[in-house]
Amino acid sequence: MFDLKIKNNRVTCRPGETVLDALLRENINIPYGCKAGACQSCVVQSLDAKPPAKAQGGLKDTLKSSGHFLACQCHPEQPMTLKLSKEAASFVDGRVAVNEPLNRNTQLLIIDINDADRYRAGQFVNLQRSDGLTRSYSIANIPHASGTLEFHIRRLPGGRFSTWVHEELKVGDSIPVSEPQGHCFYLPDRKEQGLLLIGTGTGLAPLAGILADALSHGHSGPIRLFHGSREHEDLYRVNEMRELAEHHPNFSYTPCISSGDAPEGFTQGRVHDAALSAQADLVSWRVFLCGHPDMVKSAQKQAYLKGARLADIYCDAFVVSAEQAPSA
């Protein structure tokens, strides 16, 4: 018998019971489906104890490493503190250290944060304005190295949050930051594997974080970054990436422009077309796709058909809040 702690509840898992059984017995609302480890509806996170290996079968490596497991497959081996996926994220206060333009419509926002070790490059957090308006942004740096979180904030037409960041948020202001979320990040387990990184717009943010993380771990396989936008002016960090490619022989960088003629040094066309046609196959590659949902979906399927394992394709599709629809 082991105790399970969930927020303010304490549930005792009886001998022979799974975590899911115990939660359902106590009427704790948790989604579930097959009860056989196949559908993955009942994923929960252990905040302390390492879950039994059997309970993590079939999950992505990144989810495993962050303590996620299948409640229906878990017979606890010790007491556990659990977080249900739908539980509201908790916030801590950060402080704005830098807020300056990266290009004509994108702002670099750097926030000083305590406990930076718990954030990983490529994950996302929710940022909150004092009236509660909340938006998700991806982490573009290695947080534990500097004690900061870096974000790239693109101004969207009619976007209330992004306009506020661009026009009103000042260095020194305090801003609530949620705990890290998402499983789109680098794990240093197979360093010889090829990494293909494809992003549109501020999809460069998580990819830049993942790239920095991979290089800092001495990733030895090829790393190919393709960054695209409609127009040349919407790209950023072009020179920094080129410089990085000069210093790391296993890293290559291809900026792509989808509309009009591409200037010298840029590739003409949609970024995922350029990235995937440059690649004979993706067998044993790890693929990260970040940015516009249509690009992510289309590239996900193409990468898979080129031989990448489903478990090796990581997606971070940007969801634009409905109220920001330009039709308003």
Place this chain on the structure above:
Amino acid sequence: MSNSLYERIGGEAAVNAAVDLFYRKVLSDYRINRFFDSTDMDAQIAKQKAFFTYAFGGPNNYTGKDMRSAHAHLVKMGMNGSHFDAVMEHLGATLHELNVPEDLIAEAAAIALGARSDVLGL
């Protein structure tokens, strides 16, 4: 029999390995890929997992009626026995590739074949 086919074949890990190979075959097969051509790949993969869990005789909640209603729109799109047979081909080839013993492949094929009339709305 002490263990279900699902357990003998390798349970959930076997389902995941099979889906990875099977879905790629299906999407690359011009005869049938239009029936699988959804933009939401994650939703499609969940369906393929359900399919394999079913074919392995694993835990699932399908009834014949569910099978009919789930595939009705595909029948409207022109899905017929030849398409069903193509899927059966890929099922067999996938399990061969995973070195599943012949007798277990035959069991899985028999389960899948059992759904034929419901899937095709016959």
